[in-house]
Amino acid sequence: xxxxxxxxxxxxxxxxxxxxxxxxxxxxxxxxxxxxxxxxxxxxxxxxxxxxxxxxxxxxxxxxxxxxxxxxxxxxxxxxxxxxxxxxxxxxxxxxxxxxxxxxxxxxxxxxxxxxxxxxxxxxxxxxxxxxxxxxxxxxxxxxxxxxxxxxxxxxxxxxxxxxxxxxxxxxxxxxxxxxxxxxxxxxxxxxxxxxxxxxxxxxxxxxxxxxxxxxxxxxxxxxxxxxxxxxxxxxxxxxxxxxxxxxxxxxxxxxxxxxxxxxxxxxxxxxxxxxxxxxxxxxxxxxxxxxxxxxxxxxxxxxxxxxxx
Amino acid sequence: xxxxxxxxxxxxxxxxxxxxxxxxxxxxxxxxxxxxxxxxxxxxxxxxxxxxxxxxxxxxxxxxxxxxxxxxxxxxxxxxxxxxxxxxxxxxxxxxxxxxxxxxxxxxxxxxxxxxxxxxxxxxxxxxxxxxxxxxxxxxxxxxxxxxxxxxxxxxxxxxxxxxxxxxxxxxxxxxxxxxxxxxxxxxxxxxxxxxxxxxxxxxxxxxxxxxxxxxxxxxxxxxxxxxxxxxxxxxxxxxxxxxxxxxxxxxxxxxxxxxxxxxxxxxxxxxxxxxxxxxxxxxxxxxxxxxxxxxxxxxxxxxxxxxxx
Numbered sequence: 001x002x003x004x005x006x007x008x009x010x011x012x013x014x015x016x017x018x019x020x021x022x023x024x025x026x027x028x029x030x031x032x033x034x035x036x037x038x039x040x041x042x043x044x045x046x047x048x049x050x051x052x053x054x055x056x057x058x059x060x061x062x063x064x065x066x067x068x069x070x071x072x073x074x075x076x077x078x079x080x081x082x083x084x085x086x087x088x089x090x091x092x093x094x095x096x097x098x099x100x101x102x103x104x105x106x107x108x109x110x111x112x113x114x115x116x117x118x119x120x121x122x123x124x125x126x127x128x129x130x131x132x133x134x135x136x137x138x139x140x141x142x143x144x145x146x147x148x149x150x151x152x153x154x155x156x157x158x159x160x161x162x163x164x165x166x167x168x169x170x171x172x173x174x175x176x177x178x179x180x181x182x183x184x185x186x187x188x189x190x191x192x193x194x195x196x197x198x199x200x201x202x203x204x205x206x207x208x209x210x211x212x213x214x215x216x217x218x219x220x221x222x223x224x225x226x227x228x229x230x231x232x233x234x235x236x237x238x239x240x241x242x243x244x245x246x247x248x249x250x251x252x253x254x255x256x257x258x259x260x261x262x263x264x265x266x267x268x269x270x271x272x273x274x275x276x277x278x279x280x281x282x283x284x285x286x287x288x289x290x291x292x293x294x295x296x297x298x299x300x301x302x303x304x305x306x307x308x309x310x
Numbered sequence: 311x312x313x314x315x316x317x318x319x320x321x322x323x324x325x326x327x328x329x330x331x332x333x334x335x336x337x338x339x340x341x342x343x344x345x346x347x348x349x350x351x352x353x354x355x356x357x358x359x360x361x362x363x364x365x366x367x368x369x370x371x372x373x374x375x376x377x378x379x380x381x382x383x384x385x386x387x388x389x390x391x392x393x394x395x396x397x398x399x400x401x402x403x404x405x406x407x408x409x410x411x412x413x414x415x416x417x418x419x420x421x422x423x424x425x426x427x428x429x430x431x432x433x434x435x436x437x438x439x440x441x442x443x444x445x446x447x448x449x450x451x452x453x454x455x456x457x458x459x460x461x462x463x464x465x466x467x468x469x470x471x472x473x474x475x476x477x478x479x480x481x482x483x484x485x486x487x488x489x490x491x492x493x494x495x496x497x498x499x500x501x502x503x504x505x506x507x508x509x510x511x512x513x514x515x516x517x518x519x520x521x522x523x524x525x526x527x528x529x530x531x532x533x534x535x536x537x538x539x540x541x542x543x544x545x546x547x548x549x550x551x552x553x554x555x556x557x558x559x560x561x562x563x564x565x566x567x568x569x570x571x572x573x574x575x576x577x578x579x580x581x582x583x584x585x586x587x588x589x590x591x592x593x594x595x596x597x598x599x600x601x602x603x604x605x606x607x608x609x610x611x612x613x614x615x616x617x618x619x620x
Contacts, residue, residue: 163335
């Protein structure tokens with residue numbers, strides 16, 4: 001099939017890109033291998049999307065999807081496996097075998113947090129186990145929490161939690177932190193308790209988190225921290241495989257590099273949302289989706305005037 | 311009074327900044343001389359804020375305000391007349407005379423579109439008269455519209471409308487356009503009809519726009535265009551007076567210059583929303599409000615560690 005803009009990924013970034021494309025008179029196909037909604041759809045509660053005081057992630061994802069459908073955005077539940085430029089158009093191949101040709105492409109495949117892979121993690125996710133301090137820190141006011149990880153995200157999460165929680169532990173398997181020294185110092189001065197070098201073994205709790213069992217990396221000594229919350233900040237994996245194939249510039253962590261107009265290094269290809277490494281929030285994804293759609297619109301107009309595409 | 315962060319302006323940018331501050335454990339005061347909601351509150355209908363298929367601007371503004379109140383953001387209906395750095399803190403004076411001292415400041419005063427100042431403009435605003443093509447173009451599918459103005463906003467609005475409307479006029483009082491030559495060419499090639507040099511005299515219509523009366527700048531010949539919509543793109547005035555007083559860098563059009571983290575040229579001062587000249591949309595304002603709050607939070611943490619503030 002032929003469309004003006006192919007949008008890869010149906011989280012808030014992709015769906016908003018679709019809405020803004022269609023409202024500018026472009027046809028847009030939004031492809032998604034999984035269910036629409038992206039990370040929002042697997043977020044228990046959202047309290048920081050302005051206009052909705054408190055809404056379940058599933059419900060918000062559905063509302064945004066319905067909004068896109070109302071605006072005549074075409075949605076397809078099929079993953080995009082490759083995109084390449086063929087002449088003046090982009091040609092995508094979907095997992096189901098279908099070919100889609102488009103004048104511009106918006107990449108909005110998101111990023112997945114890495115799992116710790118310990119017992120209790122999956123069972124207690126959303127019940128004290130969180131992967132996003134910016135989203136969930138307010139739920140742990142005056143509670144006891146541990147942040148697991150050694151990078152900047154772990155350190156900034158600890159700093160944030162320190163100002164809200166009654167007690168904040170920072171658990172890391174090594175003595176050294178990958179994150180910035182200055183941030184680590186800030187966290188230490190603000191009263192974080194470092195638990196290093198300790199390896200998380202199990203998150204404890206029945207219906208909600210009650211503790212974390214850890215083991216010393218060298219002595220193998222085991223101990224249990226009594227906790228209300230565990231923030232797992234052990235890294236993220238941007239879903240940028242497709243981006244590599246198209247040849248857009250990616251930073252050392254795998255995020256697609258974009259400018260303020262959401263342009264990538266390849267003309268006609270734009271990126272929006274978590275895959276860019278910008279602030280991982282719904283409002284960011286939506287802003288970038290809108291901006292990417294407008295940049296795609298302007299690109300297509302220009303190419304039409306030049307007589308390159310029709 | 312003392313707060314951690316003073317937010318100036320209660321549109322979507324300011325209110326979102328307030329929400330994100332409070333959720334990080336900072337106290338935030340949002341000051342606004344007029345009613346909360348900013349430009350949204352005077353927008354008839356919003357159809358491109360994801361999650362709400364169609365909502366009146368007033369209702370959406372109220373929802374965002376209620377959301378901020380629910381999160382314990384403090385709102386004050388009082389204009390900020392000056393802000394200056396006194397020692398390590400910022401001291402603001404409100405129109406009512408009150409002094410507010412804060413550790414960081416977020417500027418979100420918005421921008422006002424300029425009025426044309428002709429008969430019928432005010433009466434038919436939201437009834438065919440619009441100031442935002444990105445927002446309202448879809449309402450004019452297969453209709454006849456005129457864009458008034460000679461700058462880039464007028465040209466990009468004409469380009470957008472050309473792809474949706476059945477007929478697009480571009481009315482400008484001079485033969486020469488201030489906007490980019492390339493965009494003008496695009497618009498001409500795409501079929502815009504230039505009405506130059508013609509001065510708008512009156513927007514016609516009873517309950518909705520039916521036409522535009524214009525007069526030739528030299529011959530004084532008058533004529534009437536039959537229309538369904540009039541887009542007034544004669545400029546914007548960013549409310550940046552206060553910003554000038556604080557000394558942040560402003561571009562030639564009066565917009566506050568910020569980086570991706572919404573930092574201005576003055577440490578501890580951040581800006582978000584329409585006042586920055588970024589894409590004038592609710593999703594942009596909210597993203598920037600969130601990002602400005604996070605930057606303010608990080609600044610305050612750092613200053614605390616250094617022992618500069620407490």
